[in-house]
Amino acid sequence: MTSPGEFELIQRHVLKSLSGERDGYDRFACADAGVELGPGDDGALLVPTPGHRLVVSTDTSNVDVHFPADAPAHAIGHRALAVNLSDLAAMGATPRWFTLALTLPEADTAWVDAFAEGLHALAHRHGIALVGGDITRGPLSIAITVMGEVPIGQALMRHGGADGDHLLLTGPLGGANAGLKAWQRGERDCKTSALAAYLYPVPRTRLGERLRTCANAAIDLSDGLWADLSHLCRASGLGAELSVPDSAYAPSLASLDANERSQAFWHGGDDYELLVSVAPARLGEAHQAAAALGHELIYIGKLSAHTNAIDGGPDNPGGWRHFGETS
Amino acid sequence: MTSPGEFELIQRHVLKSLSGERDGYDRFACADAGVELGPGDDGALLVPTPGHRLVVSTDTSNVDVHFPADAPAHAIGHRALAVNLSDLAAMGATPRWFTLALTLPEADTAWVDAFAEGLHALAHRHGIALVGGDITRGPLSIAITVMGEVPIGQALMRHGGADGDHLLLTGPLGGANAGLKAWQRGERDCKTSALAAYLYPVPRTRLGERLRTCANAAIDLSDGLWADLSHLCRASGLGAELSVPDSAYAPSLASLDANERSQAFWHGGDDYELLVSVAPARLGEAHQAAAALGHELIYIGKLSAHTNAIDGGPDNPGGWRHFGETS
CATH class of the missing domain: 3.30.1330.10 (PurM-like, N-terminal domain)
Incomplete structure (x- = not known):
C-alpha cells in the first residue's frame, strides 16, 4: 500500500x-x-x-x-x-x-x-x-x-387504473421547466419559486404513503405529463378523457406565451409531482388524506374504456400518437 | 412527446x-x-x-x-x-x-x-x-x-476475527494483476489464464455461503492482500503473523522477477478471492465445505493479539505502516 x-x-x-x-x-x-x-x-x-x-x-x-x-x-x-x-x-x-x-x-x-x-x-x-x-x-x-x-398488497402500480377513475395531480405542473429555462437565461437566485421548483423538487413520499390505501394506480411525473400519463394509460389498458383546469398550471408559467406554456406543462417534466388514479367511491378518502398533509389534489380528467387515446391533451402535442403506438 | x-x-x-x-x-x-x-x-x-x-x-x-x-x-x-x-x-x-x-x-x-x-x-x-x-x-x-x-446471525463481517484464527485464501493471488499487465502489453487472447483472471474474475458466492457457518470473519480481495488484510486486522483489533506458501502465488506470476511478483501478489488487487479467518476448532468444517465445491483453502498465517502489525508481509511493502495508522 x-x-x-x-x-x-x-x-x-x-x-x-x-x-x-x-x-x-x-x-x-x-x-x-x-x-x-x-x-x-x-x-x-x-x-x-x-x-x-x-x-x-x-x-x-x-x-x-x-x-x-x-x-x-x-x-x-x-x-x-x-x-x-x-x-x-x-x-x-x-x-x-x-x-x-x-x-x-x-x-x-x-x-x-x-x-x-x-x-x-x-x-x-x-x-x-x-x-x-x-x-x-x-x-x-x-x-x-x-x-x-x-x-403486502398495497403497492401502487401503473397498471392498476380502472375505467372511470379520476386522474388527480398532487400539485401544479410546468414550474420545473420554467425554472430550468430561467437558469439557462442566467438567473441564479435559487429562492425564486421557479428556480426552486427545478433545483429542489419535493418528492411526495408522505402523500404516496397515504394514497396507497385509496388510489388504484400512480406514476411520478419525471418525463412530463403527456409521456407519463401515456405510460399509465398503456399499463392500465385504458384511454383518458381530460379536462385540465387553469389551477393545474404552475403560477410561474403565467408570463409565458401560450405555446411555451403548453410545452412546459405537457412535456417539460422534472416536476416530480404524482399522477394518481382514484375510483369515484374513494375520492373523499383521497382528498382527506391529501388535505391532512396540506395538499390539494387537482382533477384533470378520467380514465376511460371508451377511447384508446388521450382526449383533451395539448392542441399541438408534437409527435402525438395513440399511446398504443409507443413501445 | x-x-x-x-x-x-x-x-x-x-x-x-x-x-x-x-x-x-x-x-x-x-x-x-x-x-x-x-x-x-x-x-x-x-x-x-x-x-x-x-x-x-x-x-x-x-x-x-x-x-x-x-x-x-x-x-x-x-x-x-x-x-x-x-x-x-x-x-x-x-x-x-x-x-x-x-x-x-x-x-x-x-x-x-x-x-x-x-x-x-x-x-x-x-x-x-x-x-x-x-x-x-x-x-x-x-x-x-x-x-x-x-x-439472521450468520453474516460474515470484517470485525469477527479472533486471536489464533487461521487466515485462509480461497485461491492463489496475483493472477489478475498479471492479466492486466498482459493486456497493457497488447495481449488479446482472453482464453489465457492471465487475461481471464483479470477480465473474468469468479466471485466466490457459493463458497461464501458455505463458509458463513464456520468462519469468523471475511473480506473480498479487491484492493490487494496487503490493504484488505489490513482492513480485516484493523476491524478485528488484531495483528497477523504470516507464513505465505508458494502455492498462494498465481502460476502466471512464475515468469516475473521477484519484485514484480511480490508487487502483484501483495498489492495487485482485482483477484476477487476471499480472505477468511477461521477458528482452529472449525478448520475441518471449513476445508470440507471448500472441498465440496472443488476448492482448496490456502493457509497464509494467523491472526494474533501479540502484535499490532502484520509480520511476515512483503520484504518491501512500499508505504508500509502499522494498520492502525491508516484511516
Missing part, C-alpha cells in the same frame, strides 16, 4: 462528509432505521419489516445531461436523491435505505461538503438512511438506488 | 437486450426468485425471506479507471457484476437481486448486446435477477447495486 494519493484523500473526505463525522453527528448510526450494520464492510446488513414488500428503484444524474455543470452542489445532492424518492412515492412505499455511487472528477472538498449537506438534509426529512456507497474518479455522475417498504 | 431520438432508440435496445427479448427468453420473469414486480414501473416489488437479513452493496466500474476502454464488452458486463457479487460472497450472503445504472456514450447496439450477454451469463449462474435499471447518456460507467440475503 503506497502513501495515499490525492484521490484517496478525497474519498476519505467524502466518507467523512457523508457520515456526518465533520459535524459531530453520526448519520450512519441508524439502529432505529433497521440498519444492523452500516457502511464500512463489504455490504450493509438491513432488517426488512415482516409483512412488507421491498421496493427498489435506481436513477442516475449526470452532469450536462440531468443538471447544468454550474448548478449549486447542494442542489445537485438534493435533486439526485429527490428523483429517486419520487419513485418510492409513486409506489406508495415508505423510504428506508439508499446506496450512493458517486463519480467525481476532482478533489474539491467544498463542493463535496455542500453536496453531502443537500443530500443528507433531504434524507433526514424523509427518514432514509445511507447504507453504502462507492466513490470513484471520473466525470461527475450520481447513481442512487433507493429501497423502501410497502405492506 | 416528440418522435424518438437516437438515444431513446438505444435505451429501448438496451432494455430489450437486457430483458432477453432479443433471444426469446424473458430474463425478467423471475417469480421463483422473489420478484413480485420486475422492471417497468417506478420500482420493483421484491419478497424478502423471513428470518433473513438483507445484504446490500454497490460498486461502480468506470472506463479508463476500472477497465480499459478497449476491453471486450462481454467482459465489461461480466466484471461489473462480478465485483459486486464478490462483496455478497464476502458477507456470506446468497445473491438475490440487482439494479443497473448504465451510462453509455453512444448508440452501439453490438456493444450493448455483448455487454448484456456477459452480464446475464454471470447473473444466471449466480441466481441473481435484474430488477431495475436506468440507462443514461454520458461517458461509459456501470454502477450496480446488489442485494442478497443471509440467515
